[in-house]
Structures are given as C-alpha cells and as structure tokens.
Amino acid sequence: MAELVFDCVDAVADRYAVVPGFALRLRITETSGERIDAIALRCQIRVEPHRRRYSAQEAERLHDLFGDTDRWADTLKPLQFTMLTAMVPGFTGSVTQELPVPCTYDLEIASTKYFNGLTDGVIPLLLLFSGTVFGTRDGRLNVQQVPWSKEASFGLPVSVWRETVDLHFPNRAWLSVHRETLDALQRFKSSNALTTWDSTLTALLDRIEERQA
Structure with missing residues (x-):
C-alpha cells in the first residue's frame, strides 16, 4: 500500500491568471518505494486563526469577524477557505505539484475579510487531503484512497495574498450593496x-x- 506524505513548501502569486489567484507548491512523497501512476487529488483548505498572534490594529480590523478580543477564546474558530482538485502525474519517490488557488476580493466572505484584516505575518492554513491513488501491482491496476488523516499546515505570507489581489485590483477594495x-x-x-x-x-x-x- 502506498504511503504518502504531503508538505506545502511555498506559495507564489499567479501573475498571469485571468482572475486573482496564487499557487501552492506541494511536495508529495511516497515512502514505501511503490511507484505511483497518478493521483486524483482533492484538497480542502481551512484558515486556522488561533494559530497566530495579532496586533492591536489587526484586532480592530477583525472586530466584525470575531468580536471583542476578550471573547476570542470562543470566537476564533476555523474558517472554510476553498476546495480544490488536481491531477498529479506519475512518480517514484517524490514529486512537486502546483495547486492553483483562485481568490475573491468579496469582503462579505469570512475568509476574505480575515485576510484583508491582517497587516503582516502569515495566514495559518490547514490543507486536508483526500482522493484516489492509481498504481500497478502484479500487472493489474491498483486503486487506493488517500486517507482522510493526510494533512499539512502552511503559513501563507500575507504579502503573497496582497500581491495576488493588487495584481488585479491595485489599491482597490470591493463592497457589495443593495x-x-x-x-x-x-x-x-x-x-x-x-x-x-x-x-x-x-x-x-x-x-x-x-x-x-
């Protein structure tokens, strides 16, 4: 059975995307020596606000989202960011896979409101993996599921998110009104x-x- 380890090693703004987006660079390692023919990968990304500290300015900007700071022990809950899919080509050992992440600048969405409220540092992300692994064993197609326990933490630099947005909306913000x-x-x-x-x-x-x- 294939043994997979997932790591997120980098993030870069996508300068040529039609819509705002950045790319997460994943390193996928198979530790048992088994050949992987392909992976139909799914990745759920959550924001974990409790994993970083906040300045007084950031606390003020995030008040609409989490309330007063004395309540943050109860209100600083994970936020759903996005769900992605990717087809990983065959490899032996390890492979690097870029995962395109589209972004919105709709400030009515909780994750965007959170990103916009940060001034520096990193955005704490949790990547939860699932999907299907394809291989060959004894000349036959071998299909396995990526265990739901596979995950990776990553600190997305706030500067990468701001660069991503500024490439499309330089010094601009969007508001939704009736x-x-x-x-x-x-x-x-x-x-x-x-x-x-x-x-x-x-x-x-x-x-x-x-x-x-």
Whole structure:
C-alpha cells in the first residue's frame, strides 16, 4: 500500500491568471518505494486563526469577524477557505505539484475579510487531503484512497495574498450593496457632480465628520 506524505513548501502569486489567484507548491512523497501512476487529488483548505498572534490594529480590523478580543477564546474558530482538485502525474519517490488557488476580493466572505484584516505575518492554513491513488501491482491496476488523516499546515505570507489581489485590483477594495443603496449613491454622486465612487464615499464621510464635530 502506498504511503504518502504531503508538505506545502511555498506559495507564489499567479501573475498571469485571468482572475486573482496564487499557487501552492506541494511536495508529495511516497515512502514505501511503490511507484505511483497518478493521483486524483482533492484538497480542502481551512484558515486556522488561533494559530497566530495579532496586533492591536489587526484586532480592530477583525472586530466584525470575531468580536471583542476578550471573547476570542470562543470566537476564533476555523474558517472554510476553498476546495480544490488536481491531477498529479506519475512518480517514484517524490514529486512537486502546483495547486492553483483562485481568490475573491468579496469582503462579505469570512475568509476574505480575515485576510484583508491582517497587516503582516502569515495566514495559518490547514490543507486536508483526500482522493484516489492509481498504481500497478502484479500487472493489474491498483486503486487506493488517500486517507482522510493526510494533512499539512502552511503559513501563507500575507504579502503573497496582497500581491495576488493588487495584481488585479491595485489599491482597490470591493463592497457589495443593495441595488437601492447603489441607486441612492448614484443620485448623491450626480447631484454633487462627483466623478468617482471613491470621491462620493469620501464626500459622505466628510459630511458625517462635520456633523459630529
């Protein structure tokens, strides 16, 4: 029976992707000496917020997600990030496999909100593997399942995620609003002869600050 060990060794932003994404580089090692013909690999990725420390600025940015810091022992729970599949070609010993990871900049999604709240350091990820291993034994096709216990931890640099997003949305952020809200913003924008949505929101914030002064 094949004995597989999974390690995540690196992550790089995909500069040529149509949509934002980065690539995780996996090292897959077969330790029993058996030849692997192919692996139909599945990988579930979770974020494990409890595995790192946070600055005061990060705690403030993550308040919407986890609440007050004195409650973080209860609220700092794992977040589902994504589920991926890949076809790993045949190998003996070990092989390096790139795993493309598409990203969204939708700040309504918990994982994106978490990533955006970090200023530096790493994003603690847990990669959970499953799938089907194909090989040959005694001249016959041999099929095995990747045990559900196979996993790997990886610290994704925050800088890689920010580079990934900035390649497509440099110095930009996306907000999702109801159509009625967008219509109201459009009326305010037009009536005040504002040229961009950024200037529209800035004008509204300035008015609020003036009223609070």
